[in-house]
Amino acid sequence: MRAGGLAFVAALLLAACSQDGGRKPARASDTLHIYNWSDYIDPALLADFTKRTGVKVVYDTFDSNEVLETKVLQGDTGYDLVVPSNNNVARYIQAGAIEPLDRARLAGLDKLDATIMAHMAPFDPGAKYTVPYMWGTVGIGYNVDAVAKRLPGVKIDSWAIAFDPKSLAKLKDCGVYFLDASEDMFATALNFLGKDPNSKSAADYQAATDLLLAARPYVRKFHSSEYVDALANGDICLAIGYSGDVLQAKARADEAKNGVKIAYAIPKEGGQIWFDVFVTPKGAPNPDAAYKFLNFMLEPATIARASNFTKYANANAAATPLLDAEVRDNPNIYPPPEIAGRLFVTTAKDQALLRDVNRRWTQVLTGQ
Amino acid sequence: MTSRQSLGAVRSSFAPWADPTATPLVRFEAVTKRFGAETAVKSVSLDIYEREFFALLGPSGCGKTTLMRMLAGFETPDEGRVTLEGQDLAGLPPHQRPLHMMFQSYALFPHLSVERNIAFGLQRQGLAKAEISDRVAEMLALVRLEGLARRKPDQLSGGQRQRVALARALAPRPKVLLLDEPLGALDRKLREETQFELMALQQRLGMTFLVVTHDQEEAMVMADRIAVMRAGEIVQTGPPPEVYEAPNCRYVADFIGEVNLFEGQVETADGRLVRLSSPVCPQGLEAAEDDPLPKSAAAWFAVRPEKMVLHPTPPPPGPNLMQGKVADIGYLGDWTTYVVEVAGGQTVRAARANAARVVENPVDWGDTVWLTFARDAAVVLSR
Amino acid sequence: MKRRSLAAIAPYLWLLAFFLFPFLLVAKLSLSDQALAMPPYAPRLDLAAGVAGIASFLKALDLETYLRLASDRLYLVSYLSSLKFAAVGTVILLLIGYPMAYGMSRFPPAGRQALLMAVILPFWTSFLIRIYAWVAILKPQGLLNAALQGLGLPALSILNTETAVYLGLVYAYLPFMVLPLYAVLERQDPSLMEAAADLGASPLQAFWRVTFPISMPGVAAGALLCFIPMVGEFVIPDLLGGPGTLTLGRTLWTEFFANRDWPAASAVAIVMLVTLVAPLVFLQRRASTLAAAS
Structure with missing residues (x-):
């Protein structure tokens, strides 16, 4: 879900090479092709998998759901496993672009956390197509001291900080970033307005658009990744961002010892929870290897190691005790129950709504 | 003059x-x-x-x-x-x-x-x-x-x-x-x-x-x-x-037009006539020249091809006479140029106007010919 | 005879295979409808159904997508914005590229080769990496601001502005402007300048009356080489521009990737091609007929 703002890079390259069917040639049965987000797995895990099963892994990475979806919908990806985010999966299923999983061939599904799995139900009822990898939230990342100076005594526990022009006006000089991600931002805005984040009503979206347009003059930049550095360097004081990214900014600031204190908050109105899930594209060349890999990732010890590397939460209840303490005990990675209860998931939009949301987002960004 | x-x-x-x-x-x-x-x-x-x-x-x-x-x-x-x-x-x-x-x-x-x-x-x-x-x-x-x-x-x-x-x-x-x-x-x-x-x-x-x-x-x-x-x-x-x-x-x-250069040593130079000794001419070279030249100095006679006279038969002996063999003939229509190899291997050019259409006993390749020039046809050069 | 005719049609085969055929594919796609399927558009040609299949396929094509493009001002605005970027960029490129090419062409031949290499050298690095390098230079904590700070000057916020887009465009396309200009200027007989001076033209007059008009083919070639791709440029505005930077390339990207609307993306591409290339081809035709007539 860490939608890359610079996703076109991969897009262009993929658009170029996916046309030539270059991935089609028959391949050895002992090779597994995975397409995942960049910097999203511990390379040692892949080596261990190969050592254990004898299956070689070819691991490619992408930077945006859009690029992945375009590629998968075109067909003949040549990949055995790809890792989309939850709100795209329904479209994959509807287009017939991914294969249902044979649950009998997967061991350890019973160890998956029931509350988390309940969040997955809206987009993959019965978990017929997906196996969860990591999950995270959308919240507010902020510079503790800078915000305290401008909004003395204000607790950062509401989306109002990020959407109310009055508070934004006070933060404008030190810098506010919004994600450049239409669906995430509209869901967040709708939720703040007390509407259904998965609303289909045009009036709701109009209200969200008005909210975002009112905030726009105070937003320095709409960008889906730059806020990490900007927060870490103390260039800005507030960003709507993804949990893992804000934690990364915090880690960088701590490492640099530059006196910048970064915090992450899931506001009381609640926030979006998102999942990245493993799916098998239609026509995957080596499904057997895919099942081997999924079973490997379903092992609590493996997925715990994966989370320790990515600093994102996983959906495996049995893995939680095996995590590093700094990951397990971090409320921003594993939110306590009272926060977890306020999280919502977004579901897939139909084409007309998707187009409308993207059009409104263009309006927010460009005024056109 | x-x-x-x-x-x-x-x-x-x-x-x-x-x-x-x-x-x-x-x-x-x-x-x-x-x-x-x-x-x-x-x-x-x-x-x-x-x-x-x-x-x-x-x-x-x-x-x-x-x-x-x-x-x-x-x-x-x-x-x-x-x-x-x-x-x-x-x-x-x-x-x-x-x-x-x-x-x-x-x-x-x-x-x-x-x-x-x-x-x-x-x-x-x-x-x-x-x-x-x-x-x-x-x-x-x-x-x-x-x-x-x-x-x-x-x-x-x-x-x-x-x-x-x-x-x-x-x-x-x-x-x-x-x-x-x-x-x-x-x-x-x-x-x-x-x-x-x-x-x-x-x-x-x-x-x-x-x-x-x-x-x-x-x-x-x-x-x-x-x-x-x-x-x-x-x-x-x-x-x-x-x-x-x-x-x-x-x-x-040499640069302006064609020229034959004969090198020799000054034997006499009396302010009217210069006489050179030269391997090409057994009887020596003579030219009219007002300027005196030091005896034994190197000097050159420059003679234009059209001022060389070609004789198919031996002329009476005297200065400025040389004998040679025709090595080449260039027929230009109005003029014919003869390249004659004389003593010491030097080639000398002589040009003759083709005044008549028909020539009896024309000069041919390999013929032995004699060349002369008038005393006032040569320019005496000291450099 | 046969061989010659084959050679004569070779360029047309090339045009057919690499321009016309893809163009028709895209044109067909623009007449299709979006669908939640693989691939995500309909109808698809069913050859097994024979003539009836082709007929129903053709019947299903319509101009709906184009009508939608016409109904939303966004497309026109982004097209005009792209034209503005390309036009301003071309003018800046000419202003920078011409003196550069002129200076190079007046260099001693040995130095010229080195300068030419210097112009071409950046091509050895990936285009993307070079644009990313600009991100690294222009970002708030980038090299530029570090340098300014070192000099005690205030920091500049250039990244994600139109200024950054122009910087990127000028940087990336400069060789495409300089090389054709250099080619005509270097070929120019230096005695023409002497002749102009000899006939009483001051150096400035000689430049405007002789050097510049003769270099017009280079100016035109350079301007076209830069203008056309800059209209469709996506990478530079996306990386260096802000979210408010509206370009045709980004609008197309949104249609293709965010909306998964391949027909709309194709329609945008077709409109761009027709409105941009058709006038240029027409102009070139006119220029060549004029040349033939005189």
Whole structure:
């Protein structure tokens, strides 16, 4: 879900090479092709998998759901496993672009956390197509001291900080970033307005658009990744961002010892929870290897190691005790129950709504 | 010499250079130009007079073009000065000099029509539109290109382009017209025609022309005076007959036309006659020469092929007689040139006018022949 | 004879295979409808159904997508914005590229080769990496601001502005402007300048009356080489521009990737091609007929 703002890079390259069917040639049965987000797995895990099963892994990475979806919908990806985010999966299923999983061939599904799995139900009822990898939230990342100076005594526990022009006006000089991600931002805005984040009503979206347009003059930049550095360097004081990214900014600031204190908050109105899930594209060349890999990732010890590397939460209840303490005990990675209860998931939009949301987002960004 | 006598067969009445009261239009005063370590022009002094058709002649790299470019302003002399009408040209950029040049490549502006090429210099002078178009029409008529005014240079033949370049340089009425190898790009027949056209034009316009050429024939035909250059220096300056008939050194003798050079040692030189001992002539070489030469010094007799006399049978013995075998015959129609190998392996050229259509006992390859020349046919050279 | 005719049609085969055929594919796609399927558009040609299949396929094509493009001002605005970027970019490129090419062409031949290499050298690095390098230079904590700070000057916020887009465009396309200009200027006979000076033109007059008009083919080639790809440029505005930077390339990206609307993306591409290339081809035709007539 860490939608890359610079996703076109991969897009262009993929658009170029996916046309030539270059991935089609028959391949050895002992090779597994995975397409995942960049910097999203511990390379040692892949080596261990190969050592254990004898299956070689070819691991490619992408930077945006859009690029992945375009590629998968075109067909003949040549990949055995790809890792989309939850709100795209329904479209994959509807287009017939991914294969249902044979649950009998997967061991350890019973160890998956029931509350988390309940969040997955809206987009993959019965978990017929997906196996969860990591999950995270959308919240507010902020510079503790800078915000305290401008909004003395204000607790950062509401989306109002990020959407109310009055508070934004006070933060404008030190810098506010919004994600450049239409669906995430509209869901967040709708939720703040007390509407259904998965609303289909045009009036709701109009209200969200008005909210975002009112905030726009105070937003320095709409960008889906730059806020990490900007927060870490103390260039800005507030960003709507993804949990893992804000934690990364915090880690960088701590490492640099530059006196910048970064915090992450899931506001009381609640926030979006998102999942990245493993799916098998239609026509995957080596499904057997895919099942081997999924079973490997379903092992609590493996997925715990994966989370320790990515600093994102996983959906495996049995893995939680095996995590590093700094990951397990971090409320921003594993939110306590009272926060977890306020999280919502977004579901897939139909084409007309998707187009409308993207059009409104263009309006927010460009005024056109 | 009496007044009836003259060098060559031409009598020239225009000779301002011989008049000590005349002031030259262009003066080069001890001009030197260096390019890096190379000295292109070495302390050259030269006067060019109004209405003169002056040729700078020499092989490529002799400095003649550099000399002309210093007058045009494209090069700056390192030493000495160049004056026009007595005014020092130093510091005056090319576009402010009242001289125009016809470039060897013609340098026509490819994006402009013939008429606009010709008008270019006139526009720079700020003439009125009507005057410009009159002058362009006049120039087009002068070079006989009336119908081609709107053509672009790449739609013209080589000869037409040459005339456009000429018209363009003439149009603003320069004080001196500089011509850099003006006929170099033309074929032979066109070149001959154009030579006479240029001369006629120069006469008609009463202008001063300075032409740079490597072609001695071109220079001989057109110029009032020729300066022969060699390695940055002027070796000899004079009217064509003088340069041809009285070269002052072997270089000039050899460069202008064909010449036979006979080397020898001075036996006697009494102020009327010079006698040399030479391996080619058992009876010695003799020539009329006023200047005395030191005894035993090396000297050369230069004799033009047309002044050598070819004998199919032995003539009576005497000086200036040599025997040899015909090695080559060049039949040119009006003339025939015989290449004769004489004693010591030297080849001597003799030219005979083909005065009759039919010749009895013609000279053939390998024939033994005898060559002589008159005492006053040879020029005595000491360098 | 046969061989010659084959050689004569070779360029047309090339055009057919690499321009016309893809163009028709895209044109067909623009007449299709979006669908949640693989691939995500309908109808698809069913050759097994024979003539009836082709007929129903053709019947299903319509201009709906184009009508939608016409109904939303966004497409026109982004097209005009792209044209503005390309036009301003081309003018800046000319202003920078011409003196550069002119200077190079007046260099001693040995140095010229080195300068030419210097112009071409950036091509050895990936285009993307070079644009990313600009991100690294222009970002708030980038090299530029570090340098300014070192000099005690205030920091600049250039990244994600139109200024950054122009910087990127000028940087990336400069060789495409300089090389054709250099080619015509270097070929220009230096004696033309001497002739102009000789005929009384000052150096400035000689430049405007002789050098510049003769270099017009280079100016036109350079301007076209830069203008056309800059209209469709995506990478530079996306990386260096802000979210408010509206370009046709980004609008197309949104249609293709965010909306998964391949027909709309194709329609945008077709409109761009027709409105941009058709006038240029027409202009070129006119220019060549004019040249032939004179």
